[in-house]
Amino acid sequence: xxxxxxxxxxxxxxxxxxxxxxxxxxxxxxxxxxxxxxxxxxxxxxxxxxxxxxxxxxxxxxxxxxxxxxxxxxxxxxxxxxxxxxxxxxxxxxxxxxxxxxxxxxxxxxxxxxxxxxxxxxxxxxxxxxxxxxxxxxxxxxxxxxxxxxxxxxxxxxxxxxxxxxxxxxxxxxxxxxxxxxxxxxxxxxxxxxxxxxxxxxxxxxxxxxxxxxxxxxxxxxxxxxxxxxxxxxxxxxxxxxxxxxxxxxxxxxxxxxxxxxxxxxxxxxxxxxxxxxxxxxxxxxxxxxxxxxxxxxxxxxxxxxxxxxx
Amino acid sequence: xxxxxxxxxxxxxxxxxxxxxxxxxxxxxxxxxxxxxxxxxxxxxxxxxxxxxxxxxxxxxxxxxxxxxxxxxxxxxxxxxxxxxxxxxxxxxxxxxxxxxxxxxxxxxxxxxxxxxxxxxxxxxxxxxxxxxxxxxxxxxxxxxxxxxxxxxxxxxxxxxxxxxxxxxxxxxxxxxxxxxxxxxxxxxxxxxxxxxxxxxxxxxxxxxxxxxxxxxxxxxxxxxxxxxxxxxxxxxxxxxxxxxxx
Numbered sequence: 039x040x041x042x043x044x045x046x047x048x049x050x051x052x053x054x055x056x057x058x059x060x061x062x063x064x065x066x067x068x069x070x071x072x073x074x075x076x077x078x079x080x081x082x083x084x085x086x087x088x089x090x091x092x093x094x095x096x097x098x099x100x101x102x103x104x105x106x107x108x109x110x111x112x113x114x115x116x117x118x119x120x121x122x123x124x125x126x127x128x129x130x131x132x133x134x135x136x137x138x139x140x141x142x143x144x145x146x147x148x149x150x151x152x153x154x155x156x157x158x159x160x161x162x163x164x165x166x167x168x169x170x171x172x173x174x175x176x177x178x179x180x181x182x183x184x185x186x187x188x189x190x191x192x193x194x195x196x197x198x199x200x201x202x203x204x205x206x207x208x209x210x211x212x213x214x215x216x217x218x219x220x221x222x223x224x225x226x227x228x229x230x231x232x233x234x235x236x237x238x239x240x241x242x243x244x245x246x247x248x249x250x251x252x253x254x255x256x257x258x259x260x261x262x263x264x265x266x267x268x269x270x271x272x273x274x275x276x277x278x279x280x281x282x283x284x285x286x287x288x289x290x291x292x293x294x295x296x297x298x299x300x301x302x303x304x305x306x307x308x309x310x311x312x313x314x315x316x317x318x319x320x321x322x323x324x325x326x327x328x329x330x331x332x333x334x335x336x337x338x339x340x341x342x343x344x345x346x347x348x349x
Numbered sequence: 350x351x352x353x354x355x356x357x358x359x360x361x362x363x364x365x366x367x368x369x370x371x372x373x374x375x376x377x378x379x380x381x382x383x384x385x386x387x388x389x390x391x392x393x394x395x396x397x398x399x400x401x402x403x404x405x406x407x408x409x410x411x412x413x414x415x416x417x418x419x420x421x422x423x424x425x426x427x428x429x430x431x432x433x434x435x436x437x438x439x440x441x442x443x444x445x446x447x448x449x450x451x452x453x454x455x456x457x458x459x460x461x462x463x464x465x466x467x468x469x470x471x472x473x474x475x476x477x478x479x480x481x482x483x484x485x486x487x488x489x490x491x492x493x494x495x496x497x498x499x500x501x502x503x504x505x506x507x508x509x510x511x512x513x514x515x516x517x518x519x520x521x522x523x524x525x526x527x528x529x530x531x532x533x534x535x536x537x538x539x540x541x542x543x544x545x546x547x548x549x550x551x552x553x554x555x556x557x558x559x560x561x562x563x564x565x566x567x568x569x570x571x572x573x574x575x576x577x578x579x580x581x582x583x584x585x586x587x588x589x590x591x592x593x594x595x596x
Contacts, residue, residue: 255445256458257462259445260435261462261463263428349406
């Protein structure tokens with residue numbers, strides 16, 4: 039009888055990783071890949087859009103804060119128009135003489151009237167029917183801190199008792215705080231979306247594990263390690279996440295582009311401050327990569343946890 | 350060298366129960382020695398498959414101690430189990446082939462798991478399939494194969510990695526007498542090359558054809574070992590078949 043073929047002891051062992059095409063066929067893929075790529079695509083699209091909104095809000099706040107951080111407004115509250123104008127001029131002279139102040143501008147009466155038009159009507163403001171405080175805008179070299187504002191206020195009060203100095207950023211603080219809370223809400227949404235994606239992958243991995251339980255048991259009994267078996271699923275899930283991530287990124291990017299275009303059309307200084315920079319786009323493009331990593335880690339943890347129940 | 354060094358597998362007062370059911374195996378104490386050939390017999394429900402499950406590391410005992418390849422299985426960390434499993438070859442009663450893989454891929458699986466290079470496994474796998482008479486069915490998937498063909502693929506997969514312990518559960522149940530004899534010759538050949546073989550079978554002809562084998566007879570969860578040959582030093586010699594299985 040012919041000697042049975044036996045693989046020699048000299049064969050290299052544990053040199054070739056149990057991965058790639060060697061394991062690809064162990065878990066067969068149907069032509070329709072199931073719902074997971076779609077779920078991941080939706081999650082990634084929502085994450086990209088939420089992240090873009092959060093980043094844009096952050097940029098807007100940063101830009102506004104930076105623009106207004108050194109800005110002060112002096113109000114001259116005087117009923118007599120001639121005295122008021124004279125005091126406004128004097129305030130401007132005193133401010134520009136201070137080393138902390140880089141520029142000063144007395145806001146023209148017409149501009150003030152224009153600002154107030156929507157509330158009190160054009161005739162009332164422009165014809166002097168209602169006394170309007172004179173305004174002087176000043177820009178500091180540094181930040182208009184509470185201390186600096188108080189110092190300049192005290193300096194002006196020595197000569198102009200009706201002067202009142204306010205840091206412009208202080209007026210907008212409640213707006214910044216509200217916008218910041220939106221930014222945190224966006225962050226919270228991203229965390230929830232990530233948890234949702236992880237839960238979807240967890241369910242998919244559990245389902246795949248139970249579908250292919252017999253194959254897994256065989257590989258397990260043939261000496262396959264937990265790591266090797268987890269790799270089989272990680273590979274499948276990574277491919278699904280790659281497809282879903284690419285689709286989600288494309289969808290999210292198109293949405294951002296369209297919405298961004300609408301905001302750009304407003305052509306307002308404060309809105310333009312919310313523009314996405316190159317680094318922001320890089321961060322958005324990294325989201326699908328994070329999604330793939332999260333999906334792979336979730337699949338791995340799910341499979342390893344299920345395998346631990348086997349001997 | 351201590352006597353234990355010669356022991357491949359040792360069961361010491363092993364019992365097995367599933368859940369809160371009564372024990373299906375009781376007080377099993379035996380030793381498998383390297384290079385020996387064992388038949389495991391017993392009526393249906395005697396506990397053969399449960400015993401084999403413990404041997405191929407799919408089931409922990411409920412009590413007692415098991416040593417295998419010098420390792421205490423009760424205290425062995427789970428992470429070290431795969432290395433022990435790679436020293437085993439198992440022919441399952443239900444074959445357990447992966448249905449969507451070809452015969453070639455099924456047989457190559459233990460080698461791939463063990464990290465053998467693709468270039469080095471093609472020839473042995475092809476040769477092994479030819480040897481079990483399936484050279485023309487290399488690319489066939491199990492669903493297109495007969496029961497006998499699937500069984501031969503399962504056997505080829507079990508022996509391809511040259512295991513130290515070959516465990517076969519009714520390996521000739523689905524093949525004709527000629528193929529059964531051919532497969533037994535394969536097991537004998539493996540045994541002559543140093544592999545310890547344990548075959549669970551009801552086939553009396555198979556037992557008669559291997560008179561030098563040791564017989565493990567299970568009866569209602571108990572291992573019959575009237576001469577103590579299964580527990581103490583190897584006495585591989587002719588066993589009286591009447592004593593072992595005739596009753």
